[in-house]
Amino acid sequence: MRAEYIFGVDIGGTTTKLAVITDEGQIVQKWEIPTNTSNHGVSIIPDIAAAVKLKMTQMELTKEHVIGIGVGAPGPVNMQTGILYTGVNIGWDKPVALRDELSSQTGLPVVIENDANAAALGEMWKGAGGGARDVVCVTLGTGVGGGVIVNGDIAHGIKGAAGEIGHITAVPEGGYQCNCGKKGCLETVASATGVVRLAKEEMERAEGHTALHKIMDEHNAITAKDVFDEAKNGDTAAASAVNRLTFYLGLALANLGSALNPERIVIGGGVSRAGDILLDGINERFREFAFPTVAESTEIKVATLGNDAGVIGAAWLIKYKH
Known part of the structure; x- marks a missing residue:
C-alpha cells in the first residue's frame, strides 16, 4: 500500500x-x-x-x-x-x-x-485562496497573525519573520504597548482584545449610556462579538470602534497590497466571523488607500477553513x- x-x-x-x-x-x-x-x-x-x-x-x-x-x-x-x-x-x-x-x-x-x-x-490549497498563487492571509484572533504567499510559496525573510502583519505599526504616535516590545502594532487595535480596547475608549468618549455600557454593567466585561453585534444595532460607541478598526486594518492591508499585489487577501480568525460589517469597512478603506491597479485587481475574502x-x-x- x-x-x-x-x-x-x-x-x-x-x-x-x-x-x-x-x-x-x-x-x-x-x-x-x-x-x-x-x-x-x-x-x-x-x-x-x-x-x-x-x-x-x-x-x-x-x-x-x-x-x-x-x-x-x-x-x-x-x-x-x-x-x-x-x-x-x-x-x-x-x-x-x-x-x-x-x-x-x-x-x-x-x-x-x-x-x-x-x-x-x-487557505490557499483548500480554502478561500481558491488555488491562487499570490495570497496574503491575515488571522484576527487573540493576536494578529499573517502569511504571505508569492508565486505559490511562503515568503520567509532572512530569519523567518516575514508575514508578521500583526506587527506593522498602525498607530505611530500614542499607540498601545504590544507583547513584541513595540508600541502601536496592528495587533493592539485589530485583534479581539484590540477591538475591545477601542470600544472602551469610545465608551469613555460617548455622551450618555450606550448599549455597551449596559453590557458592561451586567457582565463586568465586553467581548469583540458584543462590539460587532451592537455596531450592527446602531450603537454609536460600538460603531466608532469598528470604524477605527477597519481604518487601521484597511490601511495596513492597502500598504501590503501595494507592495505585493496579491490575487486575494484572506481574512480569518475569530474576529472575521463579524461578517459584512467588518469586510465592507476593510474593503472601503482598502480601495481608498491602495494603489489603483491593486485596488482593482485584489479581492478580499473571508477564510473558509476555520480552525x-x-x-x-x-x-x-x-x-x-x-
Whole structure:
C-alpha cells in the first residue's frame, strides 16, 4: 500500500490540534491535546509524538502508510534547519530543534512552518485562496497573525519573520504597548482584545449610556462579538470602534497590497466571523488607500477553513516540501 496519509499538527498556546489528512487534503480524523507549556514546554514534542503514535495504532497504520508530519508552530522558523527560534506563547524561550526532535521520536519525516504561514497555505490549497498563487492571509484572533504567499510559496525573510502583519505599526504616535516590545502594532487595535480596547475608549468618549455600557454593567466585561453585534444595532460607541478598526486594518492591508499585489487577501480568525460589517469597512478603506491597479485587481475574502486551516496547511508542507 502506498503512503497516503499525513499528520497535520497546529501547536497553540492552550491546545495542540492534530489531524490525519489524505494526500489530497481531506481530513479523515481530527482531535486536540493540551499544550503543556510548563517547564519551558519540555513536554510538548514528546506529547505530540505520543499522540501521533497512538493514532497510528488505533488506525492500524504503519510508517509505510504515512508520508510524514507537517507542523505549524507559533514563532519564527528556519525551514532549512528545522529550528523554531522562539515560541514565547508556549514556553520556548530559546531555539528548539523541533523538526529533528519530532522526527527522532516518531521515525517519520517532519516539516515545520510558522503557524500563521501554515494557515495561509491551508487557505490557499483548500480554502478561500481558491488555488491562487499570490495570497496574503491575515488571522484576527487573540493576536494578529499573517502569511504571505508569492508565486505559490511562503515568503520567509532572512530569519523567518516575514508575514508578521500583526506587527506593522498602525498607530505611530500614542499607540498601545504590544507583547513584541513595540508600541502601536496592528495587533493592539485589530485583534479581539484590540477591538475591545477601542470600544472602551469610545465608551469613555460617548455622551450618555450606550448599549455597551449596559453590557458592561451586567457582565463586568465586553467581548469583540458584543462590539460587532451592537455596531450592527446602531450603537454609536460600538460603531466608532469598528470604524477605527477597519481604518487601521484597511490601511495596513492597502500598504501590503501595494507592495505585493496579491490575487486575494484572506481574512480569518475569530474576529472575521463579524461578517459584512467588518469586510465592507476593510474593503472601503482598502480601495481608498491602495494603489489603483491593486485596488482593482485584489479581492478580499473571508477564510473558509476555520480552525482546520493550520493542520491542512501543515499537510500541504509535507506533500510539497518534504
